Amino acid sequence: MTNISMNTSNAAKVLASPLQINGSQIKNRIILGPMAVLRPTEDGRPSEQTIAFLKRRAQGGVGLVIVGGSVCSERAWNESPFSPNLRFDKDAFVDDLKRVSDAVHECGAAVFAQLFPSFGRMGVPRNGQWILAASPKPVNLGAGGLPNHLYIPGGRITPVPHEASIQEIKDIEASVVAGARRAKASGFDGVEIGAHMCYFYSSFLSPLANQRTDEYGGSVANRARALRDVVAAVRAEVGPDYPVGVRMSVNDHMPDGQGPEGYAEVAAHIAEVGLDFISLSEGNYESMRDNVPSTSGNMLNHGGPQAFRKALGSGVLLFLSSTPDPRQAAAAIWDGDVDASMLARQMLADPDYAVKVIEGREAEIVWCDHANSCLRRLILNAPVACHKNPEMGREDPKAKRSSPVQNLGVWVAGNNVLMGVADKLVRATQKK
Template sequence: MIESPYELPCGVVLPNRLANAAMTERIAEPGNHAGARLIRLYRTWAEGGCGLQITGNIQVERRHLEAAGNVILDEAGDVARLAHLAEAAKAGGAPAFAQISHAGRQTPVGVNPAPHAPSAVKLTEAGVGHGDPVEMSAEQVEAVIVAFGATAARCQAAGFDGIQIHSAHGYLLSSFLNPLANLRTDRFGGSAEARARPLLEAVAAIRAACGAGFAISVKLNAADFLKGGFDLPDCVRVAGWLETAGVDLLEVSGGNYEQPAMIRGRPDDRRESTIAREAFFLDYAAELRRSVSLPMMVTGGFRTREGMEAALASGAADVIGLGRPLCLEPDLPARLIAGETDRAIDAEKDVTPRGAVMAWYYEQIFRMSEGLAPDPSITGAEARERFVAREAANLEAYRAA
């Protein structure tokens, strides 16, 4: 089943059901352009046999980044350079989407000490390294909606087959959905409908700019896993509105910087069924499926062909998102489909210290961007030291641009 093609409502056809889920790469060239490293990385992944490539965290606004090494595609962005990235991402014959985002209050303080947000609600203890958010005016919200449409049009001009709106993990559109972060009383706050308005208007702006044949995906939290925050009933409502708006693919995720389920899976109260079926968010996708019929992608936790096939057979997922496994085995999709393996390797369990796991994966991404093979033998301490040095260099380059 993982090898079967899948057609999205817009007409874009995935040659198989395995997607390279968006991961932030943090390897843009000075000026925050797509360059040789990103091109090498995505060509490597494209040649690995995935049915869909989704790039990570292309930013719609220059002063609001997830990290200083992000690609920026505002009015000063370089579409010609991005076209080389799109070509590389499609080198294996599968379509490619560009994930577009605005980091909002989760912008690092070194990039912007006063980031825009729905309301002036600072991150909690997880907000070390982030500034003091400033509530956006209605005009500024409307400008961001326009920016999403304009950035999507640039991605289309570069040759991407679609985009993914990042409305998860606590970034700007996700924080508008979150009643703990959105205390507004205007048309962008209050009711669930009002809190969803920036996302839905961004979808409309993109469709108007790019047309019916261009794929629109949305990455959405099933829940924030914070008491009083965005929860599953909220997600069901928003998913229904997205279906009505003509979204082609919904990726189900969860968490934010204050409760980072997207990094480690949902909190420790996971259901046994979820553990048995590998995927962190599959139970949530199954709940959504009772209310909506739009195509759904589930990412997080998949490690065996058996688990992937079971998720597809359940009807809860139409596409399987793979992230970390492709950092170690970029050709895993092709080998799974060919029957050369039935599972991803599990090298993460040996990484110490455990707090360096994310840096260890970034090191594998960086190696591939340099034309090198992943190296699971690199220690967590080594990876963290290199990661910190690269982040400092990225910030220096961003400030100098």
């Protein structure tokens, strides 16, 4: 492309340009990424707060809303480390889910559903059901470093998962296909299969987590097989024109882990069966400092999108994450490295980010300060809020607030002095 000066005006033009994702026309290239902040009802239906939160971001000008904090299997519902989740695993919830898609459409945005069948290595064993992954390898949470303002005394290692049998892999695949059918019936414009972080499908993609010796382990083609098969099955279910994508990591950021080129090679195998887009995710729970960065554009600096573009060409759209600087994101789109900018925490701080960027009002943006109080709230299963945006979490006036005890826990979890004392106490106890 011809070089241009990526000033505020040109960045606005690039990000305001429409994007075609298979059969869906997206009005601009700013996407609300999926987050577990929707506060559905206790039985997993969208609440008034769920709808109010999503509507507010759609009203703020995003072209696409990807709905997360959701599950498409009873397994995922049972083993989730946070609750409740939005459910795509029951036909009885289709009418409720249609309220979500209708609300977003009324505000002029498209809406995709994230299909999430298992929390894999991050799951919690419950109700006599153990967690599953490609291999029996736990997660050393934050082994590669934690994000700013997050402290875990004594660290944390998750339970050792069972190695998923071939039948269990196929059962999980079937739940994703059924979830895709329900999403389409509920009026969602597309689906995204979760295969990122340390969740079930991601455990197959890198040799760091996949130590299998059967047809699902070893070679690149074998490590891609589980995700490739479920993409093919979903494509067969929803038809050729319906957008189907995956969310996957681009870099382990761990010793002996897989880098961008390795992940891109895996993605190339999956793309062959009808993949429309990939939502790029940096790092995982073992490298949380890279997964939840405090500066804009780390993924670009580490070369992830560039490696995926080289391996996939222009036939698969790429969504860039964690790049709230609009000029930086627009330059990556203009250069052809990615096709859209997908944001999460920044959209909590300022639901009008998109319209401000597109109208050239960058000076008015309320910027996320990466204090990560939202993340601490999620980990503590407290209603998620944002200290930069008092409206966040209260879009519906009747939405439940966090308790004083929960607020104290969130504050303590972000205080390095207090958590340092707790860490010493934990380690002293472990030595006894």
